[in-house]
Amino acid sequence: MDNAPLTISGRAAVETGPLLAVDARGITKRFGRVAAVAGVDLQIARGEIVAFLGPNGAGKSTTIDMLLGLAKPDSGSVSVFGRSPRAAIAQGFVSAVLQTGGLLNDLTVRETVELTASVFADARPVDEVLERAGIREIGDRMVGKCSGGQQQRLRFAMALLSDPGLLILDEPTTGMDVEGRRDFWSAIRADAARGRTVVFATHYLDEADAYADRIVLLRQGRIVADGTAAEIRNLASGRVVHATIPDADPVALAAIPGVERVEARGERFAITTQDSDTLARTLLTTTTARDLEITGQNLENAFLALTSEGQDR
Secondary structure, rough: OOOOOOOOOOOOOOOOOOOOOOOEEEEEEEEEEEEEEEEEEEOOOOOOOEEEOOOOOOOHHHHHHHHOOOOOEEEEEEEEEOEOOOHHHOOEEEEEEEEOOOOOOEEEEEHHHHHHHHOOOOOOOOHHHHHOOOOOOHHOOOOHHOHHHHHHHHHHHHHHHOOOOOEEEEEOOOOOOOHHHHHHHHHHHHHHHHOOOEEEEEEOHHHHHHHEEEEEEEOEEEEEEEOOOHHHHHHOOOOEEEEOOOOOHHHHOOOOEEEEEEEEOOOOEEEEEHHHHHHHHHHHOOOOOHHHHHEOHHHHHHHHHHHOOEEEE
């Protein structure tokens, strides 16, 4: 993808001033007896890239629906650039890239973007957004012949037409190869540097770790952590001792005082503990352990620790 062609102006810049891109205060949403969202406070500044993470059923999709005006909070308030979500969308301030749907297989890539552009009074040039999304060279290809990753890039191009100030992405790199994912996020970061705000939901924790300025973790409709990737990792207590232990018994390892979790990959073990020094001494003096390495928690471990059902709300 070429990062040069698209400049952010008009709707993407919105107006200069102190307004938050997103300001949600105490929003709740129930479906019958189920509280899908239970009092979420979320403020997002202009130009931030925010990852929205959580297990299935955590409330991510419902919260995003309220940011997009697709659902109305039962209580609390949501504003986008100082407007109601629906008003912000009607004025072109917000676009969304969803994981599925929204495409006609019997149109070409270019025809799809041209058709979408026709609904805007002031759209970005078609060639510009195709280039930005890295699909200009396949403009004549039928949508039905495109790969899943190419269709996601097409949705991205369509979202850029209104030059939105806020871009909401739902699993944006599904179907993309490694190079495609890297190029996509390079373009996203370039946009954010020019003032575009990005909120994305993903199951790729490495994407959140590498590309988000901030990570918001949800569980059971509540925010349980909000900070940088490093801050989120630090919220998960304990360290991980990695060691090669031939013929080790995982049950016996789990019984060592202070051990919280044991993961085995062949003869290589990852043991989570609150006291890594004591565990290391135990392994070296009572087992055949070798090649010990002690590390802090990674984002995956922090995610599991903070979103597991056993945690208190």
